Amino acid sequence: MNKNGQDGEVTDLPFRAVAGAPPGAQVLALSALLDRARGHDRDAYAPMRPSFHHLISVRSGRLDCSVDFGEHTLDAGAWLWVRPGQILQFRSDLAAAGGTVVLFPSGVLDPATAKAAGVDRPALRTAPLYPRDDAPRRTLDLLVDEYGRLADLPLETHMEVVRHLLSVLLLRLAHERGGPGDDERGSEPFLRFQQAVERDFARSHRVEDYAARLGYSVRTLTRASRADAGCGAKHFIDERVLLEARRLLVHTDLATSAVGERLGFPQATAFTRFFRTRTGETPAAFRARYRNAP
Structure with missing residues (x-):
């Protein structure tokens, strides 16, 4: 086990219901x-890669955590939304x-709500929100209260009430300004490009490939990426590849050559370069x- 608390592969965490709790969202x-x-x-306290969302609200005290190599201190009033696939510790x-x-899990919400809230889109950045x-706090209070009233309503009705309050x-x-939705609002070309990169970054690192698949020109994707992500399309792809490389290097014991191969580099030297x-x-x-960091 290394000093970051992991032993081999980082823990991929599936969504599991708590014994005696209704399926769907869990409020703890x-x-x-x-x-x-x-x-x-x-x-x-070990690093984990959940397959579901963590929506964290701190009322008192302080919580320190890291999300994909970003260190965060959450004090009273802070919220943090961690998406599936991000590494949380x-x-x-x-x-x-x-x-x-x-x-x-993403599937607990109806499609219209999931789209409006950007639930299924990867976050460009993760930062505490105030x-x-x-x-939001009053809505969360209602959600906490309703979640604890399992016996008051038929199970299906209870689950629907919880789902609607979560929505x-x-x-x-x-x-919220600076919240997750800021990353999700953007042009249609960029949102399609972002989804395609998330799906295919390990197979293709070329803007031309994405442009051909999506039916846009390279110029259109580059302009859209600059407008919505603050960088060109090629840089956007490379940053996603780099994030996954860091995840694999720190949280697995794969050889560096194997990391490069998993990310679509034909030779170890190309990945190193x-x-x-x-x-x-x-x-x-x-x-x-x-x-080796303390």
């Missing part, structure tokens, strides 16, 4: 994540922070530096 106190982890025979005592976490008013909460958060050009260090040096 932050401290309850400790019991949930023990119930699934895993370390709550809690770095401070979960019992020392008061707050709530809502766990939910809402402008208390509407309201996500729609409000997605349209790509990584060093964009980070200033070799893949092996990056892995050693990160794993």
Whole structure:
């Protein structure tokens, strides 16, 4: 086991219902994540790659965590939305922070809500959010209260009420300035390009390939990417490849050559050249530096 708490592959975490709880979304106190982890025979503080969303709200105290190599300190009033596939690690005592976490798979929402809230689109960046008013907090209070009233309604009705309250909460958060929705609003060419890159970044690193598949010109994709992501289309692809390279280098024991192969590089030297050009260090040096950090 290395100093970041992982032993071999990072834990891919499927969505599992808590015993005795209804299926769908789960609404828990932050401290309850400790019991949930023990119930699934895993370390709550080890890095994980959940296949479902974590919506975290801190009411008191402080929670330190990392998401895809970004370190975050969440204090009172902070929210953090972690998407499926991102690597999440809690770095401070979960019992020392008061707050709530809502766990939910993307499929729990109706398609219209999922689209409006950008639930199924990867986030361009993840950062704490401090809402402008208390509407999200009040909605979360209603959700917490309703989730705890399982016996008050028939199960199907209870699940629908929870789903609708979660929908309201996500729609409000997605349209906060600086919130997840800021990343999701954009031109149709960019949104299609973003989805295609997420799906195919390990198979193609060329803007021309994406343009041909999507029916746009390279120029259109480059303009759309600059307008909505602040960088050109090629840079956008490379950043996604680089993120996955970092994930695999730090959170798995794959040889660097195998990491490159998994990401679509035909030769180990090509991967090393790509990584060093964009980070200033070799893949092996990056892995050693990160794993040896205190």
